[in-house]
Amino acid sequence: MQEQTPKRYYDNLVRHIESRISLDSEEKDYICSFFRLRKLLSKQYLLAQGDICRYDHYVCEGFLRSFYVDGNGNEHTLHFALEDWWISDLNSFLKQQPASRNIITLDASVLLQIDLENREKLMENVPKMERFWRILNENSSMAQDQRLLDTISMPGKDRYLALLDRYPHIEQRLPQKHIASFLGITPVFLSQIRKGIAKR
Amino acid sequence: MQEQTPKRYYDNLVRHIESRISLDSEEKDYICSFFRLRKLLSKQYLLAQGDICRYDHYVCEGFLRSFYVDGNGNEHTLHFALEDWWISDLNSFLKQQPASRNIITLDASVLLQIDLENREKLMENVPKMERFWRILNENSSMAQDQRLLDTISMPGKDRYLALLDRYPHIEQRLPQKHIASFLGITPVFLSQIRKGIAKR
Numbered sequence: 001m002q003e004q005t006p007k008r009y010y011d012n013l014v015r016h017i018e019s020r021i022s023l024d025s026e027e028k029d030y031i032c033s034f035f036r037l038r039k040l041l042s043k044q045y046l047l048a049q050g051d052i053c054r055y056d057h058y059v060c061e062g063f064l065r066s067f068y069v070d071g072n073g074n075e076h077t078l079h080f081a082l083e084d085w086w087i088s089d090l091n092s093f094l095k096q097q098p099a100s101r102n103i104i105t106l107d108a109s110v111l112l113q114i115d116l117e118n119r120e121k122l123m124e125n126v127p128k129m130e131r132f133w134r135i136l137n138e139n140s141s142m143a144q145d146q147r148l149l150d151t152i153s154m155p156g157k158d159r160y161l162a163l164l165d166r167y168p169h170i171e172q173r174l175p176q177k178h179i180a181s182f183l184g185i186t187p188v189f190l191s192q193i194r195k196g197i198a199k200r
Numbered sequence: 201m202q203e204q205t206p207k208r209y210y211d212n213l214v215r216h217i218e219s220r221i222s223l224d225s226e227e228k229d230y231i232c233s234f235f236r237l238r239k240l241l242s243k244q245y246l247l248a249q250g251d252i253c254r255y256d257h258y259v260c261e262g263f264l265r266s267f268y269v270d271g272n273g274n275e276h277t278l279h280f281a282l283e284d285w286w287i288s289d290l291n292s293f294l295k296q297q298p299a300s301r302n303i304i305t306l307d308a309s310v311l312l313q314i315d316l317e318n319r320e321k322l323m324e325n326v327p328k329m330e331r332f333w334r335i336l337n338e339n340s341s342m343a344q345d346q347r348l349l350d351t352i353s354m355p356g357k358d359r360y361l362a363l364l365d366r367y368p369h370i371e372q373r374l375p376q377k378h379i380a381s382f383l384g385i386t387p388v389f390l391s392q393i394r395k396g397i398a399k400r
Contacts, residue, residue: 137337
């Protein structure tokens with residue numbers, strides 16, 4: 001695979017923003033100037049539980065997972081992020097307090113990151129970016145609310161099928177144990193679900 | 201209790217918005233003109249599952265609960281809302297699709313409501329309202345994310361104590377069965393937790 005040039009990563013970000021608000025070319029360049037490119041290898045930590053989350057991250061390419069480690073050393077998958085998503089610890093980022101989670105790459109990843117001060121400055125200088133982040137946050141709130149409802153209303157098997165339906169390649173990219181953890185079911189139960197589906 | 205005049209309800213809304221963005225007096229009046237006062241008795245439905253959620257609602261006074269009813273007729277409490285909070289079915293409101301939940305008052309309630317078209321118009325004409333809703337949505341996302349983490353990381357008893365700590369009067373206002381449902385535990389288990397605490 002040919003490596004993308006930095007320019008193309010920034011073009012991804014611009015397309016992502018333009019799908020929500022319109023920008024002229026001067027604004028595009030100005031907005032991009034606030035973001036720094038960051039490349040990570042696979043299995044590299046972007047954030048460690050207890051550290052301050054200094055940046056919000058737009059994922060240009062790659063795959064990341066956020067997880068909480070409890071007092072007994074058990075991992076609980078909270079979120080994952082694919083290309084064209086954002087990932088951070090929002091509480092830690094906005095309040096600049098210790099993070100409640102780790103964020104790790106599962107594939108080599110390329111991110112565009114912005115810190116809180118620059119994000120504020122960008123919204124001050126390009127007020128329509130308020131609209132962009134307002135819409136982004138609304139989409140995030142809707143997704144979280146849907147996840148809460150799914151957890152309550154759907155059996156584990158249906159939630160697994162809904163996840164595959166929404167992200168057809170997730171099984172090739174996310175190990176079964178993390179899928180189980182994300183769905184809030186045991187790996188053994190997920191294995192039983194998969195066997196049941198394969199039989200039919 | 202003396203009944204509040206409409207003017208005082210609108211003042212609540214203005215104070216709520218001003219705690220996030222600054223407004224001049226012309227803007228205050230203009231913003232208020234987009235909201236309609238709505239009074240509900242106790243146990244009255246604001247939204248029925250399957251209907252379109254036409255409005256987002258700011259709670260001036262009262263207490264509301266949103267809940268999903270599954271195929272077996274079991275209620276699952278999703279959210280509740282006190283004074284100075286907002287309540288709607290966000291997916292239904294933003295996408296104008298059938299609601300996945302009911303919203304009911306638990307006390308007589310006074311709301312200020314705005315529909316999607318007017319909300320859009322208000323943001324167009326007063327762009328700083330984008331900032332207000334961006335901040336509101338971020339707070340909502342943080343709260344939802346914290347709730348997910350609490351559900352994973354804290355035993356039922358600790359989540360119950362954290363709820364009481366955050367909302368000291370919740371027990372006087374929300375029946376035990378709804379508190380149990382909100383925490384994702386059985387009413388029997390909640391009763392055991394409360395007995396255990398009372399013994400000490």
